Amino acid sequence: MRRKSHLRDSIFLTSLFTIIGILAVFFPLSYFLTTDLTQDNARDYSRQLLGQIKNSIEFYTEEMIMISGYLADHPDVRVYLEGENPLAPSSYSLYQQRARISSELKAISGTRQDLVNIILFREDGDFITNREHAGLTPYWDYREFDWYQETVAAKGLPRLSSSRVENVIAGEHRWVVSLSRAIYDQDHLLGVLLIDLNFQTIADICSNLSGQNGAYVFIMGANDELVYHPQQRLIYSSVKSERFDLVRRSEAIESVIRDGIIYSSVKIKSADWVIVSVTDTRQMVQVSPLVIVTYIGIGLVFALIALVVSLLASRRLTEPILALKNSMQQFQQGDFNAQAQITATNEIAELGDQFNSMTQQIKTLVEHERLIEEQKRKSEIQALQSQIRPHFLYNTLESIIWMASSGEQDKVVEMTSSLAKLMRASASKAREMVTVQMEIDTVSHYLRIQKLRYQDKLQYEIEIDPEVLLARMLRLSLQPLVENAIYHGIKPLRDGGLLVIRAYRAGSELLVEVADNGVGFAPDALHASLEASMDEGESIGLHNVHNRIQLMFGKEYGVSVRSAGPGQNVLDQSDFDPAAGIRTIVSIRLPLVFE
Amino acid sequence: MQKNVNRLFLFYWPWLLIGLAVSALLTGLYLPLRHTPFPYRIIAVGKASTEGIAFWYSIAEGMAAAANEFKVTVDYRSPVDESEVDRQIAIVYEAIAEKPDAIILAALDADRLVEPARAARAAGITVVMVDSALADVDKSPQQSFIATNNVLAGQQLGELVLQRVRPGAQILVVSPSTRGDSLIGRETGVRAVIEDAFDVLPTLDTGGQLSDDIYHQVSQALTEHPEIKAVVCLNEYTTAGSARAIRGLSLTGKVTLVGFDSSEELIDYLEEGLLSAVVIQRPFNMGYLSVARTIDLLNGRTIESFYDTGSIVITKDNIYTGENQKLLFPFEN
Structure with a gap:
């Protein structure tokens, strides 16, 4: 059996999956758009932040460069660096110069708390600092330090160090960023100037301005070493790592986004430092399971709404179709009054209207057909009925002629009287159906006529159950059977025969039997008598009655014949007195109807 | 019509059930997730x-x-x-x-x-x-x-002694305590390396107190055992106390001192040469x-049952290099 698929289910599923499909596209799309937007905002913010930090740091580095330039060109410094050993007792003016330079350095560092040390090294090892009592460490020779040698090699250009621990001052280890500058007279090295900026200043700038939303800032020096990183110690020991490959050494701010992390970098103007801000947007857009679950939850609510909506939509669409289908089934089962009740106003309603008018038309057509059919049947029945009259009349009239010619006056009168009554009874066209009583009366007239003709050769008995006297049967349906029994059963007998008419009720049926003890039927003759056409002479009567009954009441009713056949004495299966010697029974079977 | 309603329910029930099941599942996931933001x-x-x-x-x-x-x-x-x-x-x-x-x-x-x-x-x-x-x-x-890994760090200390002191010399090991697991590990490491090559005295347990007391205890030990050629200290303040004792007895250059951990004071001693080397941790x-x-x-x-954070040997020459600076001079941020 083919699996039934329903239109409603298809509509429901289609709209449901369409809506779910749209949701499935819409949510990720809006999620990614939000993510992108957040990322753009975060990038703008990080660049802004980076600009601020760059400005702050440049403020300090440029100030140091400015101070170094100022001091390098200072006449007193020049004289001091070019002069004789100031410790030589004779040079009083040089001692004064030392004092002037020292107070100048103090004045400069006094205005800037961030400047820890300003030290002027003379090429011969002498030095002046901004700090009254600070001495150089005895454990190291500063001239062997890398920074010193690189500064000398830089030929007068300022050099900004990475973050470092200052170790030239005895007993002090401070984190600083140093600006150093060699002072030359043409190619002759006069000395080196060292300015130490408290590293805390730089660290504070970086840590104060970052710190929101997991963003942080770090600084890379000239040799890719870390000047500042909030997790410097973890990076050194590889507990943490940093994407140094994403750092761009550019004077303009450049941003690289990798795996949701924004790396914005910019090189500061006056030195080879790159400031990098790292913003983790993954925390901002919260790719947390919570958000995903929330999104799915909202999606589910929408999907449920979609379910209900598609349910309603599919019902709204298919209900009129179902109504139409039901009406069609009703119609198919023969109810020509079936009308589709469709309340909608769309194409389906149009379809329903057309169905309705179609059933109306078919109903009219069928009605018309039935009328025609009925008409035809009636005319057929009448045709069959009228066949009886001439056949019988000839026989009777011949008998009357015969009796009249032999002068049997009484018999002529009786026969003519009976014929007249019979003719009156059968000539009435008023009703197709008559009572059993009336039909028996009619047949009695006929039998009287025949009795007059055959005298003792014909004996007859009529046994009618009073219960069925008023039951209805076809007019002139009994007479042909009686005629048939007389002509085919009794007439061939030399010594005459007995005819019995019985009418009784059998359940809901009326049985009228005409039995005789005549010669009987051969099975072939019997068959022929029922199926014969109207033109075929003698058994026409039986056939006509059978057809009339079937036309009137249907195929389950009609005439049946039971006969013992020629040469056989006993008719089985009948409740007639065996002494009577009944050999043929012709029965009319009719529905028991009392009008 | 009744028949249609029944069939309707038969068809849509599974969908409703699936919807409810997914909702329940999501709620089940949602509730525990909501609790994670509370900080530990x-x-x-x-x-x-x-x-x-x-x-x-x-x-x-x-x-x-x-x-x-x-x-x-x-x-x-x-x-x-x-x-x-x-x-x-x-x-x-x-x-x-x-x-x-x-x-x-x-x-x-x-x-x-x-x-x-x-x-x-x-x-x-x-x-x-x-x-x-x-x-x-x-x-x-x-x-x-x-x-x-204190045993490894102790071995590093032992190696320092091996590199600097003539074999067979008398060695003093100073520990602030013999009960702490880290100190036991270091002592085990040191002894594993030097026990065979040197005459190692019984470990001096200074009892967990600070430098002044250690100064006296180590001075006394150095006086009692003039043959001591090297002092191995197992933590910061025993190293500082021992350094002071060596300087106090004018034994700088005669007694090799190796220690553990660092401080401003110890770095001064390193730069000065009083302290030969230290093993520092992270x-x-x-x-x-x-x-x-x-x-x-x-x-x-x-997670693992043990994580080794490592240890580093510091001498005068590598104090001011990259990571070492950060380890030796932790600045306030």
Whole structure:
């Protein structure tokens, strides 16, 4: 059996999956758009932040460069660096110069708390600092330090160090960023100037301005070493790592986004430092399971709404179709009054209207057909009925002629009287159906006529159950059977025969039997008598009655014949007195109807 | 019509059921997720105060860095100095009473701290050790241990002696305590390397007190044993005390001193040459990792039973290089 698929289910599923499909596209799309937007905002913010930090740091580095330039060109410094050993007792003016330079350095560092040390090294090892009592460490020779040698090699250009621990001052280890500058007279090295900026200043700038939303800032020096990183110690020991490959050494701010992390970098103007801000947007857009679950939850609510909506939509669409289908089934089962009740106003309603008018038309057509059919049947029945009259009349009239010619006056009168009554009874066209009583009366007239003709050769008995006297049967349906029994059963007998008419009720049926003890039927003759056409002479009567009954009441009713056949004495299966010697029974079977 | 309604329900019921099932599942996922934003509360119990002792200062700094990064609270507590085992035990019990999510502990006494740690575990508190573990690691209540591999660090100390002192010479090992797990490990490491090559005196246990007392004890030992050619110290303040004793006895250059950990004072001694070398640890990393791994544990992840944070040999020549500067001069941020 083919699996039934329903239109409603298809509509429901289609709209449901369409809506779910749209949701499935819409949510990720809006999620990614939000993510992108957040990322753009975060990038703008990080660049802004980076600009601020760059400005702050440049403020300090440029100030140091400015101070170094100022001091390098200072006449007193020049004289001091070019002069004789100031410790030589004779040079009083040089001692004064030392004092002037020292107070100048103090004045400069006094205005800037961030400047820890300003030290002027003379090429011969002498030095002046901004700090009254600070001495150089005895454990190291500063001239062997890398920074010193690189500064000398830089030929007068300022050099900004990475973050470092200052170790030239005895007993002090401070984190600083140093600006150093060699002072030359043409190619002759006069000395080196060292300015130490408290590293805390730089660290504070970086840590104060970052710190929101997991963003942080770090600084890379000239040799890719870390000047500042909030997790410097973890990076050194590889507990943490940093994407140094994403750092761009550019004077303009450049941003690289990798795996949701924004790396914005910019090189500061006056030195080879790159400031990098790292913003983790993954925390901002919260790719947390919570958000995903929330999104799915909202999606589910929408999907449920979609379910209900598609349910309603599919019902709204298919209900009129179902109504139409039901009406069609009703119609198919023969109810020509079936009308589709469709309340909608769309194409389906149009379809329903057309169905309705179609059933109306078919109903009219069928009605018309039935009328025609009925008409035809009636005319057929009448045709069959009228066949009886001439056949019988000839026989009777011949008998009357015969009796009249032999002068049997009484018999002529009786026969003519009976014929007249019979003719009156059968000539009435008023009703197709008559009572059993009336039909028996009619047949009695006929039998009287025949009795007059055959005298003792014909004996007859009529046994009618009073219960069925008023039951209805076809007019002139009994007479042909009686005629048939007389002509085919009794007439061939030399010594005459007995005819019995019985009418009784059998359940809901009326049985009228005409039995005789005549010669009987051969099975072939019997068959022929029922199926014969109207033109075929003698058994026409039986056939006509059978057809009339079937036309009137249907195929389950009609005439049946039971006969013992020629040469056989006993008719089985009948409740007639065996002494009577009944050999043929012709029965009319009719529905028991009392009008 | 009745028939249609029934069929309608038969068809749509499964969909409704699936919808309800998914909703229930999501709600089930949603509720526990909502609770994760609440920060963990961790109490760290160190061996000594962060004030004036660079090592514990750096540990606390590392813990604070991790607390800041992972949005948890870490509360550092400790006795004033390493002689106060009873005080540390009391601090652990006080911490248990506050019902934190985890306790990070540096055991002053490997045996005596087992009981308090068990009590913490019994109260449903995660216990992670830092710097010094509990005794009998297999049965101890500790869930992980983040520290220098002290045996390896001790071996590094031993190697320093091997490189600097003539074989067969008399060696003095100075330890602030023989009970702490970290110190036991270092001594084991040192002895494993030098025992055979030298005449190693019984370890001088200074009893956990600070430098002044150590100065006297080491001076006395050096006076009693004039043949001592090298002093090996197992922590910061025994190194400082021994350095002062050597200088006090004018033995600079005659007695080789190697020590453990660093401080401003020790760096001066290194630059001066009084102290030949030190083996230093990474206390910042130790603090940081102890918190990070504790959070991993609290989040239900499986972690190792031991994390080695490493140790580094510092001599005068490498004080001012990259990482070493950061380790030797931890600055305030």
